[in-house]
Amino acid sequence: MALLEVSNLDVRFALRQGEVRALRDVSFTLDRGERLGIVGESGAGKSVAAFTLLNLIAKPGYIAGGSIRFEGIDLARMSSRELRRVRGNRISMIFQDPMMTLNPVLSIGEQMVESLKAHRRISTQEARAIALHKLKQVYIPSPETRLDQYPHELSGGMRQRIIIAIALLLDPDIIVADEPTTALDVTIQAEIMTLLRELCEKHNVGLVLITHDLGVVSQMTQRTLVMYAGRVIEQGPTREIINDAQHPYTQGLLNALPQMTTPGSRLNQIPGSMPSLSNTPSGCAFHPRCQYRYDATGQPRRDCLDQVPEFVTSGNCQVACHMVRDMLAKEAS
Known part of the structure; x- marks a missing residue:
């Protein structure tokens, strides 16, 4: 049995102008120690998927259908009290902006100790020792000093390492990372990603990495889900998707990478933009x-215009595309 199993997840937002579906029939699994990437443009539904895993969708959003099973137990049906034992303890989350996550009026040590004591019956001294150990794990220089500093005294890369240390405090089984390097420069991004991968491999922690960058996914993950307008449109082993993308959207994302164009020429782009969920x-x-x-x-293909494509299997990947379906049928005949 998979550590995490998401089946036919349907998330909706009840707005004044009508109900919109943010996620439609999203399904995937995550094994212990596996690294999974979820990729797509802004508005594809990646972050909604991340928040839904911990049932953090606030009103007017709600889970309309499907299940999120963690070790066989459906998180979508848990009460707030039951979820408290899972959030931060068994499943941790790294958010996009560390300054929005860290409390500016509490020192780093106070925040880490508070997180530990919320889930474990330990003394402040014991909690501080664990916090210090975790800071060392993420290669924070002078960790004893950092414990007594405040978020504004640290650089962006340092704050993100603190967030990763907090995510690791209670030795979770899964880390959900929602674009954890968005506000960092390229060099620091690489350091943070290398650190995350090293920690997941060393401690056998499952990782769900949310990003728009297929380049990052190719270096970090073993499997990838590509999302578009709230749906998964391609999924499979990362190496296979990168080397032989089947869905036209995935091909477009790969072609848009800077390294896919010659220096001095215009970057490739997918025409148009992500549609509104409404x-x-x-x-x-x-x-x-x-x-x-x-x-x-x-002439426009009627099936593309009228029919939602079903998944077909191409190699080790699943692809939701009418064109790919026809190509596979032609090859089989």
């Missing part, structure tokens, strides 16, 4: 931006 196109949501939406006669 006005998602019928059929395949990607069809207005897809270069393969026309048939051999130059």
